[in-house]
Amino acid sequence: MSAGWLAYRGLTACAGLIEPLAGLALTGVERAHWPERRGRSAAPAPIDAWVHAASMGESLAAAALIEGLSREAPRASIAVTTTTVSARARLRSRGLEARLAPLDTPNATRRSFETMRPRRLFVIETELWFRWLERARLLGVPVAFVSARLSERSLVRYRWLGSEAARLVHDTSWVLAQTREDAERWRVLGADPERIAVIGNLKNDGLPRPAADREAARRALGLQADRPVLVLGSVRPGEAGLLAQAWRKLATERTREWQVVAVPRHPNAEAGLRTEAGLEGLDPAAWRWDARLGVLSQYYAVADVAFVGGSLVPFGGHNPLEAAAAGAAVVFGPHHETQLEAVSALRAGEALAEVSDVDSIVATIGRLLADPEWRQALALRASSVAAAERGAVSRALLNLARWKLWPV
Structure with missing residues (x-):
């Protein structure tokens, strides 16, 4: 033995x-x-x-x-x-x-x-x-x-x-x-x-799949039905500050119409993530935080754009196909060691917006917010990749x- x-x-x-x-x-x-x-x-x-x-x-x-x-x-x-x-x-x-x-x-x-x-x-x-x-x-x-x-x-x-x-x-x-x-x-x-x-x-x-009635699903989540939604999903420590910096750098007229929902990966991290974003000067009312367990897929289902966390800092990344399958345009960072297959599939389908630092976040999310044609095309390609998987x-x-x- x-x-x-x-x-x-x-x-x-x-x-x-x-x-x-x-x-x-x-x-x-x-x-x-x-x-x-x-x-x-x-x-x-x-x-x-x-x-x-x-x-x-x-x-x-x-x-x-x-x-x-x-x-x-x-x-x-x-x-x-x-x-x-x-x-x-x-x-x-x-x-x-x-x-x-x-x-x-x-x-x-x-x-x-x-x-x-x-x-x-x-x-x-x-x-x-x-x-x-x-x-x-x-x-x-x-x-x-x-x-x-x-x-x-x-x-x-x-x-x-x-x-x-x-x-x-x-x-x-x-x-x-x-x-x-x-x-x-x-x-x-x-x-x-x-x-x-x-x-x-x-x-x-x-x-997950896209919401059958996106406006009704948004209202059920307490969101405004007629305003576009950016979801920051599975946010990890170290990412809230980077995202907050980027959001503050984006033009006010570009961000005013958008609703932003931040969902921590772990509920007990919410307070620290809020503090991290606040230290970068983010207005506490700029984002809606929701740390409830099990709600992320509901937010992805109503999102126009979704950043998938654990990817800006070395946590290996969380599954970008969850947001892709729900019909969102997907933004992902450079750390994807645990998501190699998913990232490879989305890259092959030209269905992933990749970022690495504050400047690239500003440029990429800024374009997604301002260019509905590119946003919708990226989301459609991402949804097709997810369906094929x-x-x-x-x-x-x-x-x-x-x-x-x-x-x-």
């Missing part, structure tokens, strides 16, 4: 010992939902499919997959879990009874499996929790990693756990990978080559049927 595997089992066992008291150190929403993390608030048994999505991005994919699963088996019972409170809120805003996932500890895992008694587990992308896999193997529950990713760095880390982890992956798992490169890494990790297929990115099937759900369902994992 490898040292890495022994360490993993020891650490998760120790975490299980402090699990009952750990919730006392939490506050607010996290503390309120701690029983879910302990496996004490799982969906009632038996469950035909347990779908797990880690965070906000994966929640889009989970919603799309669940819609497809339900279409194939309308009477099937499906439970969904997430790792983050924000993803839980987003899924609940879509009408799904999402819960927080159990910790990867012996007791929390056992409670969840005993309560839900899932017949199969579908994990979105790459959340490899080996206590879950051990319990799944013990109970004969098949596990499919859907829209699975695996970076070289993660592969090295997982292989440090030794042959025990590789055997668990081989014995329990089917893999529906995003790319051929991901599929090969899963094979190296231990997955059975006969249980691997490539389907693309499931998130793209869960992308869909289809992973259908490919996933075909392979699940081939492997007799779905329908029930």
Whole structure:
């Protein structure tokens, strides 16, 4: 037995010992939902499919997959879990009874499996929790990693756990990978080559669509129906100041007619982002801030122009296809390490306005505000690119049927 595997089992066992008291150190929403993390608030048994999505991005994919699963088996019972409170809120805003996932500890895992008694587990992308896999193997529950990713760095880390982890992956798992490169890494990790297929990115099937009645949708959000909208989405620390500088440099007559909505990536960052923008001299009334969980897609659906955050500073970028699919002209910064495929697709379709600093933001957003023909053409091309990226759900369902994992 490898040292890495022994360490993993020891650490998760120790975490299980402090699990009952750990919730006392939490506050607010996290503390309120701690029983879910302990496996004490799982969906009632038996469950035909347990779908797990880690965070906000994966929640889009989970919603799309669940819609497809339900279409194939309308009477099937499906439970969904997430790792983050924000993803839980987003899924609940879509009408799904999402819960927080159990910790990867012996007791929390056992409670969840005993309560839900899932017949199969579908994990979105790459959340490899080996206590879950051990319990799944013990109970004969098949596990499919859907829209699975695996970076070289993660592969090295997982292989440090030794042959025990590789055997668990081989014995329990089917893999529906995003790319051929991901599929090969899963094979190296231990997955059975006969249980691997490539389907693309499931998130793209869960992308939002433009509002059917944009004016009504704007009014529902408290916006003026007849004024254009600029959305600053998933804003991260360090970006609010740059955007505020740029906005102040734009001509007043050009910006006066526009409504600006700033949505932080994380709700608890709002105060700091407001301060950051204020230090650059931005009038507090110039932008509307909305830090509520799950609202960004609603704003994208009514936006004429959308800046997608995490891209002006080195956070790797957030998904520009979300704004593109909703019908907005998309502005994106130079940092896109986690969004390479999406950025490449939009570039190929000449559907992305790229910026790198305050001056380029001023020039690009200034032109988008002033030139409706260019703005609308960019938005149309972006929407077409997003539409072409869909289809992973259908490919996933075909392979699940081939492997007799779905329908029930």
